[in-house]
Amino acid sequence: MLKDVTLGQYFPGQSPLHRLDPRAKILGTILYIVLVFFARSFPAYAALLAALIVLCAVSGISLKLILKGLKPVVFIAAFTAIVNLFWTAGEGAPLVEFWIVRIYPEGIYSAIFMLLRILSLVIGTSVLLTYTTTPMDLTDALERLLKPLKFIGVPVHEFAMMMTIALRFVPTLVEETQKIMNAQKARGADFESGNLIRRVKSLIPVLIPLFISSFRRADDLAIAMECRCYHGGKGRTRMKELHLRFGDVLFLFSFAAFGVLLYFSTPFFASMGFYIK
Amino acid sequence: MPFLSVQDLSFSYPAEQNGVGVAVDRVSFTVEKGSFVAILGHNGSGKSTLAKLLNGILIPERGEVLVDGIRTTDEDRILELRRKIGIVFQNPDNQLVSSIVEEDVAFGPENVGMPPKVIAERVEEALNVVRMNEYRRAAPHTLSGGQKQRVAIAGVLALGPECIVFDESTAMLDPVGRAEMMEVIRRLYKEHSITVLLITHYMEEAAKAERVIVMNDGAIALDGTPKEVFSEVETLWKLGLDVPQSTELLHLLSADERVQERIQLPKGIFEETEAARLLRRLFEARP
Numbered sequence: 293m294l295k296d297v298t299l300g301q302y303f304p305g306q307s308p309l310h311r312l313d314p315r316a317k318i319l320g321t322i323l324y325i326v327l328v329f330f331a332r333s334f335p336a337y338a339a340l341l342a343a344l345i346v347l348c349a350v351s352g353i354s355l356k357l358i359l360k361g362l363k364p365v366v367f368i369a370a371f372t373a374i375v376n377l378f379w380t381a382g383e384g385a386p387l388v389e390f391w392i393v394r395i396y397p398e399g400i401y402s403a404i405f406m407l408l409r410i411l412s413l414v415i416g417t418s419v420l421l422t423y424t425t426t427p428m429d430l431t432d433a434l435e436r437l438l439k440p441l442k443f444i445g446v447p448v449h450e451f452a453m454m455m456t457i458a459l460r461f462v463p464t465l466v467e468e469t470q471k472i473m474n475a476q477k478a479r480g481a482d483f484e485s486g487n488l489i490r491r492v493k494s495l496i497p498v499l500i501p502l503f504i505s506s507f508r509r510a511d512d513l514a515i516a517m518e519c520r521c522y523h524g525g526k527g528r529t530r531m532k533e534l535h536l537r538f539g540d541v542l543f544l545f546s547f548a549a550f551g552v553l554l555y556f557s558t559p560f561f562a563s564m565g566f567y568i569k
Numbered sequence: 570m571p572f573l574s575v576q577d578l579s580f581s582y583p584a585e586q587n588g589v590g591v592a593v594d595r596v597s598f599t600v601e602k603g604s605f606v607a608i609l610g611h612n613g614s615g616k617s618t619l620a621k622l623l624n625g626i627l628i629p630e631r632g633e634v635l636v637d638g639i640r641t642t643d644e645d646r647i648l649e650l651r652r653k654i655g656i657v658f659q660n661p662d663n664q665l666v667s668s669i670v671e672e673d674v675a676f677g678p679e680n681v682g683m684p685p686k687v688i689a690e691r692v693e694e695a696l697n698v699v700r701m702n703e704y705r706r707a708a709p710h711t712l713s714g715g716q717k718q719r720v721a722i723a724g725v726l727a728l729g730p731e732c733i734v735f736d737e738s739t740a741m742l743d744p745v746g747r748a749e750m751m752e753v754i755r756r757l758y759k760e761h762s763i764t765v766l767l768i769t770h771y772m773e774e775a776a777k778a779e780r781v782i783v784m785n786d787g788a789i790a791l792d793g794t795p796k797e798v799f800s801e802v803e804t805l806w807k808l809g810l811d812v813p814q815s816t817e818l819l820h821l822l823s824a825d826e827r828v829q830e831r832i833q834l835p836k837g838i839f840e841e842t843e844a845a846r847l848l849r850r851l852f853e854a855r856p
Contacts (some may be wrong), residue, residue: 459785460668463710515626519656520677520724521648527655531675531688 450524655725715746
């Protein structure tokens with residue numbers, strides 16, 4: 293059951309999005325999130341959705357996988373939409389009115405926008421970043437992007453190293469958890485029956501050995517790293533250097549231009565009555 | 570000057586950590602460049618502690634260790650020292666840093682600040698030596714124990730060491746993985762003239778070395794060629810160690826009067842073919 297844990301949900305591929313510099317993708321994602329929150333008119337949303345569809349198509353990731361990734365947010369999205377639907381007060385007469393429920397046209401608009409906003413946020417960030425970038429590349433890119441923070445005393449390299457090691461050891465620890473659970477089961481432990489409290493309690497004999505062995509692993513690993521000349525980030529080089537290529541720069545500029553256009557077009561569309569708050 | 574020189578070395582762990590007391594007790598020996606030395610001993614005989622003393626992970630309480638003329642307590646040259654002498658540890662899972670094989674192998678060279686191009690070359694070369702190049706993009710948790718240990722060797726090799734210490738590196742492997750490891754170790758020593766220090770409690774592995782040092786209670790009990798060491802069957806048994814099967818067979822046979830009447834069996838034989846030849850002579854001999 294624990295075997296098929298996918299890390300960071302990366303789907304291997306050779307699409308242009310996969311090959312894009314991870315730094316460009318991180319910056320692009322940040323820009324995208326900002327855009328999603330700034331878009332406040334029908335045409336702006338239409339443009340954003342069009343951009344999203346293009347990105348999905350370029351990524352080569354199947355629609356099924358993309359929709360599967362939405363599963364965890366379906367509830368939140370639906371909840372937000374419903375709240376917006378019922379609790380938005382409009383200026384005109386309500387469309388539907390019975391008991392305490394009043395639905396205004398504005399409510400319907402904002403419900404649809406909230407739904408679109410959340411879904412496009414999740415789809416966009418996953419397609420642009422987590423589905424098409426390996427966790428290692430992400431860590432690498434973050435380390436490089438945050439490098440300037442080193443000068444104000446943020447241990448950027450150390451955080452990146454911790455991320456790398458954590459990613460490396462997740463599958464190992466999952467495997468080990470399974471092993472310990474099997475060992476306990478062989479001695480009559482029962483993880484499946486009883487109420488919630490009982491089941492949580494039955495995990496204690498799994499967690500304690502897991503923690504102890506993790507500490508030992510950490511100790512071993514620290515020594516092995518030291519033996520391989522690790523002495524912090526000072527004077528350290530990297531085998532894979534990230535180079536911004538023409539395509540990466542082009543992507544960032546066109547994305548930024550798109551954003552600027554979207555932002556400044558909002559008042560124009562609003563003046564035509566497309567504005568929603 | 571010998572490559573590795575250990576003089577009057579002692580070390581003990583703090584009492585609360587383990588009550589055994591002295592882990593390494595006044596040990597002295599030297600190892601020449603390009604040799605293949607096995608260090609034998611049962612659990613708790615101090616052999617793993619010795620490994621960590623050799624590259625300055627542990628600081629000696631008394632005595633000193635010199636690697637190619639560099640003292641392990643010399644903090645300014647400790648990186649230089651660790652580039653010369655690498656260690657491959659026992660647990661294959663606890664020494665890989667990255668979730669991609671080639672990036673793990675690159676870890677050492679990156680630490681000492683080699684230029685990216687050189688690192689890439691070294692990684693390629695190291696993976697070729699251990700025959701793991703086709704797995705360069707694989708994640709460690711998808712590899713077998715033996716393959717992980719070979720990646721660990723590549724990680725050490727990429728730093729261009731002159732000596733590699735194997736600290737019970739085969740102990741957690743299945744027979745297939747163990748055979749793969751021994752083959753890589755043999756190549757390192759024969760084809761790449763790397764000095765090998767093999768810490769083990771498997772006699773069959775120790776028998777492949779040029780020289781065997783037997784440790785007991787933190788001190789050196791025996792030191793010699795495999796033939797010399799395996800001649801001391803009774804001593805080895807007393808130290809809680811086994812001897813290779815063929816050595817044991819010939820030792821037991823030579824104690825028998827009827828055998829003694831026929832031929833004089835030489836001591837310290839550990840190769841199966843040699844033992845078989847002697848057995849044939851024994852059968853053919855007339856009393």
